[in-house]
Amino acid sequence: MWENNSSRMGFRDGLPIGIGYTAIAFTVGFFSVTSGLNWLEAFLISALNLTSAGQIAAIPIIAVGGSLLELALTQIVINSRYALMSISLSQRLGENVRLRDRFLIAFFNTDEIFAVVCGKNSILGRKYLFSIVVFPYLGWSLGTLLGALLGGVLPSLLTGALAVAIYAMFIAIITPAAREHLATTLCVALSIAAAFAFAYVPALKNVPDGIVIVVVTVVLSTVFALIAPISEHDPWEEEEEA
Amino acid sequence: MSRPLYFILALVMTAGLTYLIRLLPLLFVRRRIKNEFLKSFLYYVPYVVLSVMAFPAILLSTEHIAAGIAAALVCVFLAYMRRGLITCMIGSVTAALICELIYLLI
Numbered sequence: 001m002w003e004n005n006s007s008r009m010g011f012r013d014g015l016p017i018g019i020g021y022t023a024i025a026f027t028v029g030f031f032s033v034t035s036g037l038n039w040l041e042a043f044l045i046s047a048l049n050l051t052s053a054g055q056i057a058a059i060p061i062i063a064v065g066g067s068l069l070e071l072a073l074t075q076i077v078i079n080s081r082y083a084l085m086s087i088s089l090s091q092r093l094g095e096n097v098r099l100r101d102r103f104l105i106a107f108f109n110t111d112e113i114f115a116v117v118c119g120k121n122s123i124l125g126r127k128y129l130f131s132i133v134v135f136p137y138l139g140w141s142l143g144t145l146l147g148a149l150l151g152g153v154l155p156s157l158l159t160g161a162l163a164v165a166i167y168a169m170f171i172a173i174i175t176p177a178a179r180e181h182l183a184t185t186l187c188v189a190l191s192i193a194a195a196f197a198f199a200y201v202p203a204l205k206n207v208p209d210g211i212v213i214v215v216v217t218v219v220l221s222t223v224f225a226l227i228a229p230i231s232e233h234d235p236w237e238e239e240e241e242a
Numbered sequence: 243m244s245r246p247l248y249f250i251l252a253l254v255m256t257a258g259l260t261y262l263i264r265l266l267p268l269l270f271v272r273r274r275i276k277n278e279f280l281k282s283f284l285y286y287v288p289y290v291v292l293s294v295m296a297f298p299a300i301l302l303s304t305e306h307i308a309a310g311i312a313a314a315l316v317c318v319f320l321a322y323m324r325r326g327l328i329t330c331m332i333g334s335v336t337a338a339l340i341c342e343l344i345y346l347l348i
Binding site: 016019020023024041044045048049050051053054055056057058061062065068071072075076077078079080081082083084085086087089090099102103105106107109111112156157158160161162163164165167168169170171172173174175176177178179184187188191192194195196199200212213216217220221222224225226228229230231 | 245248249251252253255256257259260261263264265266267268269271278279280281282283284285286287288289290291292293294295296297298299300303304305309310313314317318320321322324325326327328330331333334335336338339342343346
């Protein structure tokens with residue numbers, strides 16, 4: 001494998017992610033404000049967390065002053081996927097990536113940045129890694145700030161339509177995998193069914209959102225890991241093996 | 243607990259946990275995971291999390307539920323046809339917007 005250490009390629013690969021992040025972050029900023037946070041709180045959460053799913057789960061909890069334990073559990077379960085991505089990423093780092101560089105790279109390991117850098121089929125140099133993260137980071141934090149400040153100015157028709165963007169991103173990540181792998185299809189279908197049950201069944205609908213995510217994720221991931229283990233290949237490495 | 247103190251605690255905790263989850267494997271794991279159960283568990287996690295977070299939220303995020311349903315359908319269709327993340331986002335936002343505009347006109 002060749003080593004990619006070009007900062008120009010990094011900025012180029014980061015630009016579309018940055019544009020997408022700006023749009024999504026705008027809705028996250030507006031979502032934060034409508035949940036009850038102020039613009040500074042919204043901005044700080046985005047600037048320091050840099051994660052869509054974790055923040056969307058955390059914001060309503062923080063806004064109502066919810067339990068810190070529930071908040072911690074939510075973050076650990078929702079963000080546990082990053083552990084796998086970081087493990088995968090660690091296999092691809094070039095020799096010029098020093099130990100102290102890893103402290104910085106770890107902060108920017110989002111789903112989309114991970115998907116792009118690991119789809120590259122190359123060893124990743126520090127210049128490439130440090131440049132690909134710039135536009136996504138700026139887009140995410142400044143987009144949140146803009147959404148928090150200006151979201152209320154837009155007509156509700158437009159903000160409602162924009163609000164679907166973040167969920168569209170989740171669906172766009174799920175669907176291709178569910179299409180390829182029957183167990184994943186089933187797992188996604190059961191997850192959605194469980195989500196609807198916790199939203200509408202009277203006995204279940206008072207369970208806090210964070211707890212729902214934790215419980216459904218741990219239960220279904222365990223069940224599927226047992227009945228349909230991933231053994232043929234490491235799914236995160238498909239691009240590398242192709 | 244005062245509101246600013248609660249917020250700072252919550253902020254440090256979410257940011258700190260998210261960072262540690264990303265950092266620790268990068269620092270300590272140099273070899274590939276061999277444990278099949280752990281590998282499989284970690285494989286399913288993102289799909290369950292994202293499914294639970296996307297539904298039914300996408301249907302309820304718009305003014306009218308029909309707009310949310312249209313957005314979800316368009317997004318699933320585009321993603322199934324292997325369109326990129328940005329195309330899926332633009333497609334579903336457009337679908338929701340068109341639906342809301344129709345409601346506005348009728």
